[in-house]
Amino acid sequence: MARKMTDLHCHILPGIDDGAKNIDCSLALLREEKKQGVSSIMFTPHFNIEKISVADFVERRNNAYRILCENEEFQDMNIATKLAAEVYFSVTLDKEDLDGLCFGDSNYILIELPFHFKPHGLSYAIDNVINRGFTPILAHVERYDYVAKDPMILYDLISKGCLAHINAETLISSSSKSSMPMKYIKWGFVHFLCTDCHSIDRRPPNLEQGYDILKKKMGSECVDMMLENAQYIFKGQPIDLPDIKKPKSFLGNWI
Ligand SMILES: [Fe+2]
Secondary structure (H helix, E strand, O other): OOEEEEEEEOOOOOOOOOOOOOOOHHHHHHHHHHHEEEEEEOOOOOOOOOOOHHHHHHHHHHHHHHHOOOOOHHHHHHOEEEOOOOOEOOOOHHOOOOOOOOOOEEEOOOOOOOOOOOOOHHHHHHHHHOOOOOEEEEOOOHHHHHHOOOOOHHHHHHHHHEEEEEEEHHHHOOOOOOOOOHHHHOOOOEEEEEEEEOOOOOEEOOOHHHHHHHHHHHHHHHHHHHHHHHHHHHHOOOOOOOOOOOOOOOOEEEE
């Protein structure tokens, strides 16, 4: 039986970021999501406070969503959808009105970190966001070089109360690359998988394959836990947090 899946990070809304260029591209992505068994989707277009105000972003995003909602094929797909954002980290993030960027009307907020350098004030800013009552979800934690070199950075963020996801693509194509994503999962740092899909050719929906591989590597219990986490988060509800393991450096390897 097909799994009932939830995608909490994707770039499907038409014409708003580097994801779907237009409504046809959006529909192609949605058809594939549906085919794979995805029944709930959080739309998370890129947001960067250096480039646009929260108010202007929300207006643009609502317009893109309206275009999609007026489409009959989308209406017939019967997919539950909500609005959010993939928020690029800024040390002043907590000074902004973050409500419009959260997952629906919940306090979950998806935060993307720089890929190649640990940002100044990371811990301080995340503390402030958490202290304001938000739960940061760290986007695709496997993509940050400095975290792979020093996973204690991620351990500290998860210990504070951050959640994290990895992209399904990482499991699908990681056989010859870093072993770190699987270590993050084993240490209890990863709460669910997402597609982060952008286009049907370049970065397509792939949750089905991602969870198939996760099942082979970690077993059905891990898959069921992540599927359930994603469903709860979509509904804005809390999840059961797994015990986490503190990484140790041994002979140049993190274990
Ligand atoms: Fe993304």
